[in-house]
Amino acid sequence: MTKARGFLIIISVTFAFSIIGCGINTDKKNTKATIGFSIYDMQYEYFQNMEKGTKQGAEDLGYGYIFHDQKSDQTQMVSGAQDLINQHISALIISPNNPEALGPIVEAAHAKKIPVIVDDIGGGNSDYDAIVISDNIGGGKLAGDYAINNIKAGSKEVAIIKVEPSAIFAVRRGEGFKSEVTAAGFKVVKELSGHSKQEEGYSIMKDIITSNPKIQAVFCENDPMAVGAAQACIDSKRKDIMIIGFNGDKIALDAIKAGIMSATIKQSPNEMGKETVAIADKLIKGEKVKFDDEEKKEIYIAVKLITKDDIK
Amino acid sequence: MKDLIWKDNLRAKFKSNLKGRGILVSLILLWIVFFFTNDNFRRIDSYLSILREASFVGVAAIGMTFCIIIKAIDLSIGAMIGLLAIITLSIIGKLGLIPTLIIILFFGAIFGAINGFLYSKLRLPSFIATLAMSYIYKSMALIYSNGKPIQFREKWFTVIGNGSFLDIPIPFIIFITLAVVGYIILRKTILGRQILAIGNSEKASYLSGVDVIKTKIIVFALVGIFTAIAAILISSRLWSATADMKSGYEFDVIAAVVLGGTSLKGGKGSMFNTVIASVFFASIYIGMNMFHVDAYMQKVVEGIILLVAFSMGGARQLIQEKLNGKKLRSDV
Numbered sequence: 001m002t003k004a005r006g007f008l009i010i011i012s013v014t015f016a017f018s019i020i021g022c023g024i025n026t027d028k029k030n031t032k033a034t035i036g037f038s039i040y041d042m043q044y045e046y047f048q049n050m051e052k053g054t055k056q057g058a059e060d061l062g063y064g065y066i067f068h069d070q071k072s073d074q075t076q077m078v079s080g081a082q083d084l085i086n087q088h089i090s091a092l093i094i095s096p097n098n099p100e101a102l103g104p105i106v107e108a109a110h111a112k113k114i115p116v117i118v119d120d121i122g123g124g125n126s127d128y129d130a131i132v133i134s135d136n137i138g139g140g141k142l143a144g145d146y147a148i149n150n151i152k153a154g155s156k157e158v159a160i161i162k163v164e165p166s167a168i169f170a171v172r173r174g175e176g177f178k179s180e181v182t183a184a185g186f187k188v189v190k191e192l193s194g195h196s197k198q199e200e201g202y203s204i205m206k207d208i209i210t211s212n213p214k215i216q217a218v219f220c221e222n223d224p225m226a227v228g229a230a231q232a233c234i235d236s237k238r239k240d241i242m243i244i245g246f247n248g249d250k251i252a253l254d255a256i257k258a259g260i261m262s263a264t265i266k267q268s269p270n271e272m273g274k275e276t277v278a279i280a281d282k283l284i285k286g287e288k289v290k291f292d293d294e295e296k297k298e299i300y301i302a303v304k305l306i307t308k309d310d311i312k
Numbered sequence: 313m314k315d316l317i318w319k320d321n322l323r324a325k326f327k328s329n330l331k332g333r334g335i336l337v338s339l340i341l342l343w344i345v346f347f348f349t350n351d352n353f354r355r356i357d358s359y360l361s362i363l364r365e366a367s368f369v370g371v372a373a374i375g376m377t378f379c380i381i382i383k384a385i386d387l388s389i390g391a392m393i394g395l396l397a398i399i400t401l402s403i404i405g406k407l408g409l410i411p412t413l414i415i416i417l418f419f420g421a422i423f424g425a426i427n428g429f430l431y432s433k434l435r436l437p438s439f440i441a442t443l444a445m446s447y448i449y450k451s452m453a454l455i456y457s458n459g460k461p462i463q464f465r466e467k468w469f470t471v472i473g474n475g476s477f478l479d480i481p482i483p484f485i486i487f488i489t490l491a492v493v494g495y496i497i498l499r500k501t502i503l504g505r506q507i508l509a510i511g512n513s514e515k516a517s518y519l520s521g522v523d524v525i526k527t528k529i530i531v532f533a534l535v536g537i538f539t540a541i542a543a544i545l546i547s548s549r550l551w552s553a554t555a556d557m558k559s560g561y562e563f564d565v566i567a568a569v570v571l572g573g574t575s576l577k578g579g580k581g582s583m584f585n586t587v588i589a590s591v592f593f594a595s596i597y598i599g600m601n602m603f604h605v606d607a608y609m610q611k612v613v614e615g616i617i618l619l620v621a622f623s624m625g626g627a628r629q630l631i632q633e634k635l636n637g638k639k640l641r642s643d644v
Contacts, residue, residue, distance in 0.1 A: 042607055069607030074557055078550060079365050083601040086357045100461040100552035104474050124552070125463065165460045166554065193459065 034064035035280055036084035038094040040121065041072040044224065045249045046269050047095065050119060053273025054093060060274075061281050063090075074098035081105040085112060091280035093117045098166055099124030115283040117276045120269075122168040123296070130279045130289055132272050132299045133169045139265040139303040140176020140219075143244045146263050146305060147177075147217045148184045150242065155214035159190035161204055161229060163221045167196070170221050173246050173265075177219045189215065194225040201228030209236045217242035223252035223264055230260040248306055256308055263307045272301050335572055335585050339592045346595070352602045360481055362594045367483035368546050370590030372561070373568045374494040375424075375538030377586045378531045380569050381498075381511040383578035384431055384438035386532065389539045390561035391449035392423055396543035397553035398457045401464040409469070416540045423449065424536020428529035446562075453555035461554040464547075473549030483545050488587070490541065495583040497534075507531060511579035567617065568593050593617070 035058045039047050051067065058065040068084055070077040077097045084092060085108055092109050096102050099122030106126045109116045118131040147158065158181055163170040178188055189212050194200035201220060205228065208215055218241060220226035226245030233241050239260075245252045248266030255261040279299070282289050292300045346353040353359070372389055379386050396416055404412045423445075430441035464470075475482045498504040506527045509517040518524050547553045572589035574581035596617060600610050 066604060068601060071607060071611075074550060074554070075368070075546070079361070079598070080601055082361055083358075083598055086355070086361060087352055087602065098461060098550070098552065098554060098557075100463045100554070101550040103463075103465055103551035104470065104549060107470075107474065124461075125465070165458075 032062060032064050033090035033284060034066055034088065035277060036066050036068070036081075036087065036089035036092050038068045038070060038077065038081045038084060038092070038096075040070055040095045040097050042069045043071075045251070046223075046247050046267070050095060050269035050273045053270035054119070054277055055273075056270075057274035057277030061277060063277070063281075070097045072097055074101045077101060078104055082108055085109055085114060089114060090284050091115050091117065093119055093276045093280060095119040096121050096124070099126070099168065100166060102126035102128065115280065117279050117283070119272055119276045120169065122166065124166075128297065129283055130276075130291070130297050130299060132275050132279065132301065134267040134272070134303050135300045136169050136172035136303075137176035139246060139267070140173040140178075141180045142303065142305045143173070143219050143246065143263065143265055144177045144180025144184075146244060146307070147181055147219070147242060148186070150262070151186075151216050154216050156186045157189045157212060157215050158186050158217045158219065159192075159208050159212065159215055160188060161201055161218060161220040161225050162191060162193045163196045163225075164193055170196075170246075173221045174219065194220070194228070196222050196225065198224040198228040201225030202232045203228075205229035205232035206236065209233070209238055209241075215241060217244065217262075219244045219246075221246055223247040223249040226261055226264065227251050227255050230255055234260060248304075253306065253311055256306065257311050259308070263305060266304045266306045268301055268303075275299065275301060333585070335588045335592060339588055339595065342592065342595055342599070346599055346602075350599075350602055353599075356479075358598065358602065360476070360479065362591060362598050363484040364481035365598060366591040366594035367481065367487035368542060368549065369561075369564050369568055369593060370487045370587060371483075371490055371542040371545060372535075372539050372565045373572075373586050373590050374490055374583065375535035376565050376569045377494065377572070377574050377581050377583060378498070378507055379438075379535045380566070380574045380576060381507055381578060381581040382528060382531055383511060383576070384528070384531070385566065385576075386424075386427060386442045386535050387439065387562050388423075388427060388442040388446035388449055389535065389542075389565060390558045390563075391446040391453065392420070392536065392539050393543045393546060393558040393561055394553065394555045395423075395449045395453040395456070396420060396540050397547035397557060398453050398462055398555065400544055400547050401462045401553045402456075404464055404469060405466070413544065416544060417537055420536035420538075420540025420543070421533045422536070424533040424539070425529050427536070428532025431532065432525045432528035450555060450559075457553075457555055459555065461552050463552040465551050470548055470551050473545050473547075483549070486541070486545065487590075490538065491583050491587045494538075498581070498583060503527070503530065508579060511581075513579075564593065571617070571620075 037054050039051055041047055042051065055065055066084060066087060068080040070080060074097050078101055081092065081094060092114050094116065096118065102124045103126045106116050106128055115129040118128045120133055123131050160174045160177060162174050165171060182188065190208050192204050194204050201224065205218065218229055220229055223245040226243050230243045233239060242262045244262055245264040248264050252261060252264045256264065279289055291297055376386060396419060399419060400412060400416050403415065427442050427445055430436050431438045473483055477485060506522045509522055510524055510527055514524060568590045569586055570576060571592065572582065572585035600613060
C-alpha cells in the first residue's frame with residue numbers, strides 16, 4: 001500500500017515537471033496585450049495554415065499569442081477556451097468544433113469584456129463580435145460551373161459528399177454547387193455526410209459507385225473527403241469520375257497534379273487568420289469593423305478554382 | 313521503551329490516516345507544483361475551473377464506481393450521454409426543469425437496467441453487452457436528432473452547467489452532493505453491503521441469500537441514473553447536444569475510477585477517492601492547457617496517465633504478492 005502511494009506521488013511529480021519542461025519554451029513573459037486562439041484540430045492542413053496566418057497576424061501587429069487545440073472535441077473546445085480566457089487575453093479568436101456550443105464561451109468572454117471573433121465553421125446563433133468565412137456559396141457555384149463546362153454528355157448524374165450538418169457555412173458549398181448544376185439539367189442522386197473525414201469519404205464513394213454506377217461527378221465539401229473519394233475511384237477502377245474538392249489542401253493539389261482529382265476550390269485559411277487578428281485589433285481599440293453582412297456580422301474572404309493548369 | 317511504543321503508535325496512526333489516500337497526496341502535490349510554477353495558478357479562477365470540469369466526469373464516475381466494484385464495466389455511457397442530452401434539450405423547453413429531470417433519470421435508469429439485464433440475466437460479458445448497447449444508443453441519438461445538433465439557450469437552464477453559487481461552480485456542488493449520496497448508498501445501506509459482497513465473491517453472496525441478479529441490475533441502473541445527471545449537466549454546460557458529443561467519455565470516467573483506487577478485480581472502492589481522482593484528471597488537463605503543452609504531447613501524457621491508472625491495481629497486487637511470496641518462501 002505504502003509503496004503504491006509512493007509510486008503515485010512520484011508519477012504525479014514527474015508529470016508536473018515534464019509539463020513544466022514542455023511549457024517553458026512557449027511561456028514567454030509578455031507585457032503586451034495577448035490574443036488567444038482556439039483551433040478546431042491541428043491535424044488538418046487547412047487549420048495548420050489558419051494557425052500560421054493567425055500567429056503571423058498577431059506578431060505583425062505586436063500582440064502576444066497563445067494557442068489551444070480542440071482536437072475535434074467540443075468539450076475540450078469549451079474548457080480550453082475557458083482556460084484561454086483565464087489567462088488574461090485581450091481578444092479570443094476561435095474556429096469552433098461545434099458552433100452550437102459557442103454560447104457559454106462567448107458569455108464567459110464577454111463577462112470579462114473580451115471580444116470573440118469566430119474563424120470559419122459557424123457561429124451557432126451565439127453573440128459573437130465578428131465571423132470570418134470563405135465565400136462558400138460562390139465557391140460551390142465555381143465548382144458547379146466547372147462540372148457543367150466539362151461534362152457535355154452522359155447520364156448527368158452527380159453526387160455530393162457533405163461535411164457534418166453543424167458546419168453551417170461549409171454546407172453552403174454543396175448548396176451552391178447543387179443550385180448551379182440542377183439549373184443546368186444535372187441530377188444530384190446522392191447527398192451523404194462524410195463528417196469531414198478522409199476515410200469516410202472513401203467508404204461513401206465506394207457505396208456511391210456500387211449504388212449509382214452511372215455517376216459522372218462528385219463534389220466533396222472538403223479536400224480530405226475528396227482525396228478519400230478519389231482513392232475509392234482508383235480502387236474501383238473508375239478513373240472517369242470527376243472529383244471536385246474544396247479547401248485547396250496540399251494533398252488535394254498533389255492529387256490534382258497526379259490526375260486523380262479534377263479540381264478544388266482554394267480557400268485562404270492563412271488570409272482568414274490574418275483577417276481575424278486585424279478585426280481583433282480593431283475591436284480591442286474600439287474601432288468600427290466593416291462587415292459584408294452587417295446583420296450576421298459576417299466577413300467574406302474570396303475563393304478560387306484550382307485545376308491542373310494552375311499547378312505547375 | 314515506552315517512548316518507542318508511543319512513537320510506533322504515532323507512526324501507525326499517521327499511516328492508517330494516509331492509507332488509501334495516495335491520490336489525495338498526489339493532487340495536493342500537483343497543485344503545489346502548479347502554484348509555484350505558473351502565474352495562472354495563483355488565481356482562484358483556475359482552480360474553480362478545474363472543479364467545474366472535474367464535475368462533468370466525476371458525476372458519471374460515481375455510478376461507474378459501483379459498476380467496477382462488481383467487476384463489471386459499462387462502455388455505453390458515452391453514447392448514453394449523447395442520447396440523454398438530446399432528449400433533455402428536446403423536451404426541456406416544453407416541460408420545464410423538474411418533469412424533464414424525472415423523465416431523464418427514468419430513461420437513464422431504464423437504459424442502465426437494460427445493460428444490467430443483458431449482463432446478469434443473459435450472462436453476456438459486460439464489456440460486450442455495453443459495447444453493443446453503445447452502438448444502439450448512438451444510432452438512436454443520430455436517428456432522433458437527424459445527426460443535427462440541438463440547442464437550448466434559456467438562461468435558467470444554462471446556469472446549471474455554467475453558473476456559480478458563492479463563487480463555487482454549481483456543477484461541483486451537485487457533484488459533491490451526489491458523491492455523498494453515493495457514499496451513503498455504498499457504505500450505509502444493505503444494497504451497498506450486497507454490492508461489495510458480490511464484488512468480493514459472487515458465489516459466497518449467492519449462497520448467503522443475496523439476490524445477485526437483482527443487485528447487478530440495480531447497479532447498472534445506478535450507472536444509468538448518474539450518467540443521466542451528467543448528461544443534463546453537460547448539455548447545460550454546452551448549451552447544446554449532438555449524438556457524438558461525448559465519444560470516448562466512458563474511458564475518461566473509467567480511468568478516473570481506477571485512478572481512485574477502485575480495483576478492476578472488484579470488491580473494493582471508495583467514493584472519496586473517485587472524487588479526488590476526477591479532480592486530479594481535470595487538473596492535469598487544465599494544467600497542460602495553462603502550461604501550453606503541445607496538443608500532440610497532451611495525448612502522450614493522457615496515454616501515460618491511463619497506463620498508470622490501469623496498472624495501479626495490478627502493480628499494487630504484484631507488490632503485495634511478491635512480498636507475500638517472499639515471506640512464504642522464507643517460512644519454508
